[in-house]
Amino acid sequence: MPTYTEQKPSASMGNSALPCLCWLELFLFGGLVTLAYLLHFTEIIPVVQQGFICQDLALSKPFAGPSEAVPWPVLYAMAFGAPVLLILVGELSPVLYQLGLGAMRDQTGTAGQQGVPTFLRRLVKFTGLHLFGGCSALVLCGLGQVMTGSLAPYFLSVCSPNYTLLPVVAASPDGPSCVPATFITDDICAGQAEDVYNARRSFPSLHATLSWYAAVFMALYASSALCLRGTRLIQPLLVMGLLALAFLSAASRVTEYRSHAVDVLGGSVLGAAIAVYLSVVVLGCFRTKPPVPGDAVGQGTPPEDRVAVITLPRLPNIPGGPGPSPRHYVSMTENGTGIQLTPPNVPYGSRMPTEEGTAAASAVAGGNLLQQIRQSRLQQL
Incomplete structure (x- = not known):
């Protein structure tokens, strides 16, 4: 009887495809960054011009000026820099702790990742996915702003409409005006073009999107990957503090009349949804998958070594105490x-x-x- 042998694919075939996939991911990420730059730092992409009602009080709020409660540099630093710093602390602390005890094991990658430590792979993966999510939040928020053209509460203050351009002009003690309760679709703004362009991009709020994205991402990382043993309050306080900062950052847009409440709510939902999807679905709540049976790497390794932990002093177990029989x-x-x-x-x-x-x-x-x-x-x- 003829014998048949199953030919397994060699590891070199999988390794040869890794550089191609890496270059493809870098190309896609570069395109995402470029699109985010064009949407938020240039006026190349036109915004939809929405009409407004004559003398609409909801659009007649005073303009607070260029000074903001949460400046843009602070927002970008907290949205992109703070999560990276938290990931660095969470992934490097166990390594430094084990090095101090002299118990650092050789944890390297599997096929295609030979010689790469586990903590370094986790660090690159978590940081890369966070930056990808931040750029995705910028792109989705920017596309929503230019496609909806929602008007900010201070729109009429920076628009300075020239009512003489309207076909029907009403007389008023202050000069020509529009007929009350009429809907104006013509572009009659005489204010600065940059301020008018920004006033037409109110929904969703970018401050709310980035604030809630970073806060939810860091909160899920702190709850899943940071195992603070020996304490019960540090982790909840950290999570609640992050969510409180995101809420205050988003609420400042309403108190300064820069966004409507629905704009802030939409941005908050968008940012939180992106963070939850990347953290739970893509990254599996920041947990490393168990080793494949038969793999020499990771055999006999306790789960605690595969998850970033920060160990604090803890009381020992009491002999004879309650426990599983x-x-x-x-x-x-x-x-x-x-x-x-x-x-x-x-x-x-x-x-x-x-x-x-x-x-x-x-x-x-x-x-x-x-x-x-x-x-x-x-x-x-």
Whole structure:
């Protein structure tokens, strides 16, 4: 009979495709950055011109000027720099801690990633996905602004409409005006072009989008990847503080009459949705996948070493305290002798059984086994 052998694909075939994929990802990321730059730092992409109602009070708020409660440099630094700094602290702290104890194991990558430490791969992956998400938030928010053309609350203040250009002009003590309650679609703005262009891009709010994206991303990272052992308040306080900063940054746009409440709400939902999708769906809540069976890398490695942790002092387990009762496996020879009780391997992070609990469980299991042996012999007789 002819024999057939299954030919497995060599690792070199997968390795040869990695550079192509890396260059493709860099090309796509560069295109995303370019589009974000064109949308927010130039006026090349035109914005849709929405009409307005004559003497609309919702669009007649005073213009607060160039000074803002949260300046743009601070917003970009907090949205892009703060999460990267948190990831650096979260990924490098366990490495430095293990190096200080002299217990740093050689954790390298699998096929196609030979010689790359695990923490470095996690660092690059998390940082790269965060920057990608930030650029995606910029692009989606910018596209929403230019496509909707929503008018800011201070639009009429910077527009300075020239009502003499209208076909029907109403007389007023202050000069020519528009007919009240009429909808104006003509471009009659006489103010500075840059201010008018920005006043036509109110929905969604960019401040709210970037603030909530960075806050939710850092909150999910702090909750999933940072394991602060020995404390119960630092992690919740960090998460609540991040969410509070995002809320204050978004609310400042409403208090300064730069955005409507619905603009801030839409930007907050957009930023939070992008952060949740990247953190939960793409990155799996920042957890490293377990090693493939048969892979030499990672065998026997506890889960704590595959997740970034910051270990703080903790009280030891109290002997005889509450905990899961261990199960015992019973083995015996053919003649009923040589009874042996073997406890199972305790997984990492579980509580070891005490000597009293082990002795009691052994006695109960041994008595049940002897009773079963006696019953089986009586049935044979």
